[in-house]
Amino acid sequence: MKKRRLGHSDLLVSEIGLGCMSLGTDEKQASEIIQAALDEGINYFDTADLYDFGVNEEIVGRNLKSVREQVYIATKVGNRWNENKDSWSWDPSATYIKAAVKDSLKRLATDYIDLYQLHGGTMADNIEETVEAFEELKKQGYIRHYGISSIRPNVIKEFTETSELDSVMMQYSLLDRRPEEWMPLLENKQISIIARGPLAKGLLSEKMLEKANEDGYLDYSYHELKDLLPQLKDKLSNRKLNETALQYTLSHPSVAAVVSGASSVKQLRENCQAASSPSLSKTELDILKQLTKASRYESHRE
Known part of the structure; x- marks a missing residue:
């Protein structure tokens, strides 16, 4: 598995990371997937305190304990479950972050977190306070690096x-x-993108339209997807669709890792195989860019 540097850190993360949210709470199945990830050379595991009320962190921690020094664990903070655990609220305060990190460390059974990420964020937040909390945690050795989601x-x-x-x-x-x-700005600042959702909820897999619904997907109507997805497959007929999708995301140097979930060992191995295939050529990239939309996020701008 090829590795890339995360930001300006000393972390060399595998191009494919395991998105742990999809592991579920079946310990045996989760253990099999994590072990398969390790066997494939994955060293980046991404979880969050929100997933399964912290159980996800516990499962990840237990299964990585024996190889802790060889892997990088990332988790997230900011979403706070209520007492009934039927909803959560947003809390990016320094007080909460500094308390939540200790809970995550305990669940993960580790002394430090390699990458601690703010799990969201708005301009109404006291961003300076949040940053100060992260910097303090770095100085104290609880976290090695931080980012945002x-x-x-x-x-x-x-x-x-x-x-x-x-x-x-x-x-x-x-x-x-x-x-x-945002790639030019982030590259200039030496900030890496961690890409999630590379297969667009399964639309960019061999199942294609089986994963579609009548509402479409983001800027694409169902009818557009019905026309586009077969084209993406046919135009690059020598590649499987998930291979095309993952290689497109990895074609950008600003992307350090593609975090893909896996609910089975088979799915995990398919993703790793796709990531290890030859890079897309300029011609292939041009075709893909011509077929798809270069959308912008229109909300939450200045």
């Missing part, structure tokens, strides 16, 4: 101007090219 342009811009973050996690795929607007 957001697609909001004004939030991304503010963090790039006021902090030393190493990464921005964004949904990014052939069907959601909005992050491309």
Whole structure:
């Protein structure tokens, strides 16, 4: 598995990371998927305190304990479950972040978190306070690096101007090219993109329209998808569709890792095989860009 540097950190993360949200709570099945990921050379595991009320962190921690020094664990903070655990509220305060990190460390059974990410963010937040909390946690050794998980342009811009973050996690795929607007800025700042949702909820897999619904997907109507998806497959007929999708996302140097979920070992291995295939040629990239929309995120700007 090839590796890329995360931001200006010393972390060399595997091009494919395991998005742990899809592991579920079946310990045996989750363990099999995590072990398969390790066997494939994956060293980046991405979870969050929100997933399964923290159980996801516990499963990840237990299964990575024996290889802790060889892997990078990323988790997220900011979404706070209520007492009944039937809804959550947003809390990016320093007080909450500094308390939540200790809970995550305990669940993950580790002394440090490699990448701690703010799980959202708005311009109404006290961003300076949030950044100060992350910097304090770095100095104390609880976290090694920090980033944000957001697609909001004004939030991304503010963090790039006021902090030393190493990464921005964004949904990014052939069907959601909005992050491309931010690539020049992030590359200039040496901030990496962690791409999630590279297969667009399964639309960019061999199942294609089986995963579609009548509402379409983002800027694409169902009828547009019905026309587009077979073209994406046919124009690059020597490649499987998930291979095309993953290689497109990895074609951008600003992307450090593509975080893909896997609910089975088979699915995980298919993703890793696709990622290890030859890179897309310029001709192939041009075809894909001509077929798809270079959309922009219109809300949450200046």
